[in-house]
Amino acid sequence: MKKLAIIGAGIAGLSCAKELQSHGISVDIFEKSRGPSGRMSTRRTPDWSADHGAQYFTARDPRFIQEVQHWINTGSAAAWKPKLKVYEAGAWRDSNSREIRYVGTPKMNSIGKLLAEELSIQYETTISQLQRSSGKWHLQCSETSNIPTPYDFVVLAIPAPQASTLIGDLDDRASKITDTAQMKACWTMMARLPNQLKTEFDAAFINQEIISWICQNGSKPMRHSNLWTIHGSPSWSQEHVELSKEDAQDRLVKCLIKLGFNCQDAEISMHRWRYASGGLENPMGYLSLPNVGLGLCGDWLNGGRVEGAWLSGLELALALKRQCT
Numbered sequence: 001m002k003k004l005a006i007i008g009a010g011i012a013g014l015s016c017a018k019e020l021q022s023h024g025i026s027v028d029i030f031e032k033s034r035g036p037s038g039r040m041s042t043r044r045t046p047d048w049s050a051d052h053g054a055q056y057f058t059a060r061d062p063r064f065i066q067e068v069q070h071w072i073n074t075g076s077a078a079a080w081k082p083k084l085k086v087y088e089a090g091a092w093r094d095s096n097s098r099e100i101r102y103v104g105t106p107k108m109n110s111i112g113k114l115l116a117e118e119l120s121i122q123y124e125t126t127i128s129q130l131q132r133s134s135g136k137w138h139l140q141c142s143e144t145s146n147i148p149t150p151y152d153f154v155v156l157a158i159p160a161p162q163a164s165t166l167i168g169d170l171d172d173r174a175s176k177i178t179d180t181a182q183m184k185a186c187w188t189m190m191a192r193l194p195n196q197l198k199t200e201f202d203a204a205f206i207n208q209e210i211i212s213w214i215c216q217n218g219s220k221p222m223r224h225s226n227l228w229t230i231h232g233s234p235s236w237s238q239e240h241v242e243l244s245k246e247d248a249q250d251r252l253v254k255c256l257i258k259l260g261f262n263c264q265d266a267e268i269s270m271h272r273w274r275y276a277s278g279g280l281e282n283p284m285g286y287l288s289l290p291n292v293g294l295g296l297c298g299d300w301l302n303g304g305r306v307e308g309a310w311l312s313g314l315e316l317a318l319a320l321k322r323q324c325t
Contacts, residue, residue, distance in 0.1 A: 010038025037112025
């Protein structure tokens with residue numbers, strides 16, 4: 001029986017692991033964070049919670065539509081029907097979008113927790129180096145001693161720059177793909193605005209400003225927080241990725257005021273996503289290299305979006321199933 005390791009417990013890694021395990025293939029997942037879900041995450045404090053990563057997802061592929069229905073049936077997801085606005089050229093207008101949007105319930109990371117059930121996952125475990133000898137992969141960990149189990153196949157379900165660091169010069173084809181991916185950061189601000197009057201919208205797309213998205217978290221199903229989540233635009237966030245949290249906050253607040261928000265006495269928390277969006281110019285879905293026992297999956301290989309991540313993991317798993325049987 002071949003043994004596989006997946007590095008990363010975001011949607012792509014979890015999707016891959018679930019499909020492999022359903023076919024009786026042994027999988028161990030290693031995740032550097034305290035829990036699953038990756039960028040489908042929720043920030044919690046004793047006083048509030050807010051989705052600060054992916055804000056929603058859509059479903060177009062029939063396989064993903066079926067999966068989303070399963071999430072809904074288990075209570076882990078629900079449709080979200082926000083009143084949407086668009087801000088452009090100094091003016092507000094209604095959004096023409098008619099897409100069905102979904103969110104995790106009661107939190108965005110509820111979906112990752114559902115997928116993680118019955119999977120073997122070691123959290124707070126940062127894989128710092130890969131070594132290949134005698135046809136096996138050996139994993140080194142930053143927090144503890146080396147992982148004792150040798151693996152036949154390793155899947156990197158992490159952002160391209162992190163995968164590139166691990167691959168190094170181990171495989172030219174894989175390193176070329178990870179090195180050509182263009183990923184961008186996202187500065188995220190979570191703000192409680194006690195003096196803000198009720199707005200005419202739940203969320204808005206912002207164009208031609210340093211902010212690209214604003215959302216009232218309490219408008220989503222099963223949320224009660226009155227916090228706003230504000231995302232900096234990909235281009236601005238990437239250009240200013242090394243700003244201090246204080247400077248990034250100051251600039252985003254000024255833009256929020258420009259948009260008509262009352263930020264007096266605001267309570268604010270900041271987060272920097274170093275690798276939030278972007279990927280390959282020509283998406284390839286996933287990469288499987290059976291000759292060296294190496295695979296790549298993630299939204300950055302498959303056009304972005306939550307759906308792209310889930311399908312990337314699924315399709316890699318199906319390819320690996322054929323190779324392992």
